Amino acid sequence: MQRRQLLHAATRLALLGGGAFMLQQAQAQPSYTVTAEQMREALAKKFPRRYKAGGFLALDMQAPALRLLPKENRLGADIQLEASGPALPDRHAGVFDLDFALRYEASDQSIRAHQLKVNTLRFSGMPPRQAELLTAYGPVLAEQALRDVVLHQLRPQDLMLADGLGLEPGTITVTARGLVVGFVNKPAR
Numbered sequence: 221m222q223r224r225q226l227l228h229a230a231t232r233l234a235l236l237g238g239g240a241f242m243l244q245q246a247q248a249q250p251s252y253t254v255t256a257e258q259m260r261e262a263l264a265k266k267f268p269r270r271y272k273a274g275g276f277l278a279l280d281m282q283a284p285a286l287r288l289l290p291k292e293n294r295l296g297a298d299i300q301l302e303a304s305g306p307a308l309p310d311r312h313a314g315v316f317d318l319d320f321a322l323r324y325e326a327s328d329q330s331i332r333a334h335q336l337k338v339n340t341l342r343f344s345g346m347p348p349r350q351a352e353l354l355t356a357y358g359p360v361l362a363e364q365a366l367r368d369v370v371l372h373q374l375r376p377q378d379l380m381l382a383d384g385l386g387l388e389p390g391t392i393t394v395t396a397r398g399l400v401v402g403f404v405n406k407p408a409r
Contacts, residue, residue, distance in 0.1 A: 250382050252374065252389070254331065255398040259286055259295075259371045266369060271361040276307040277353065279361050281316075290394050294319045295333070295371075299362065303343065308350050314343035316362045322371065322399065324389045329374040331392060331399065336363050372399070 260283075267283035280302045287296035299316040321335040338359040343351060374389070382388065382403045390404030 250385065250387065250403055252378055252382075252401040252403075253398055254372045254401065256286060256288060257398075259398070262371055262373070263369070269365050271364055272305075273357040273361060275305075277303065277305040277357055279303055279358065279365075281362075281365050284366070287319075288394055288396060288398070289319060290396055292319070293394050294321050295394060297366070299365070303346075303350075303354055303358075307353055312343045312346045312350070312354075314341065314346075314354070314358075316341050316358070318362060318366070320366065322392045322394070324392060324401070325368075326388070328370075329376075329379065329389075330370045331372040331374070331401070332368045332370055333366050334368060336366055338362050374401075 263286070264283045267281060269281050270278055271281070272278045282300040284297035284299045287298075289296050296317070296319040299318070301314050301316065302311050303314060304311045317339040319337055319339065320333040323332055323334045324330070325332050341355060341358045341362070343354060346354070379389070385403075386406050387403035388406045389401050391402035393400045393402065
């Protein structure tokens with residue numbers, strides 16, 4: 221009887237130890253971190269940008285000033301811009317405030333902006349008629365400026381360990397320091 225109890229206790233201990241090992245393994249899955257500075261550098265290469273609405277309006281946008289929004293798991297951005305064109309008698313400086321989610325694009329191993337939401341568009345000293353025009357077209361142009369913009373490009377060596385373990389980028393989490401890309405199992409093929 222004592223032998224049976226001892227064997228049962230040893231089995232339970234082994235199972236508990238194995239469970240703890242599995243928990244440690246799950247917590248130790250590889251991840252990849254992208255700093256806010258790396259994203260700023262990537263955006264600086266893609267801006268300034270000019271977007272036109274027909275032949276009557278153009279927006280010249282500077283590189284976005286990024287904000288990390290961990291609670292919303294999104295990034296925020298302020299984009300300084302100048303509006304000009306035949307519809308406006310003068311050049312007007314303004315700023316877009318927007319936020320967006322992130323997605324991983326496997327075809328080129330990039331992290332991209334998506335699900336953009338324009339919060340505000342502000343211009344100082346603009347006549348109401350022109351402000352109305354920009355309110356109508358500005359958010360569409362801002363979306364074009366950042367839709368699918370690449371915030372970071374992963375290199376093959378960044379994915380080597382995960383690939384060897386049969387993993388691929390999955391979740392993207394915004395933290396106070398940047399992004400953490402979590403890995404998930406590759407689908408069976």
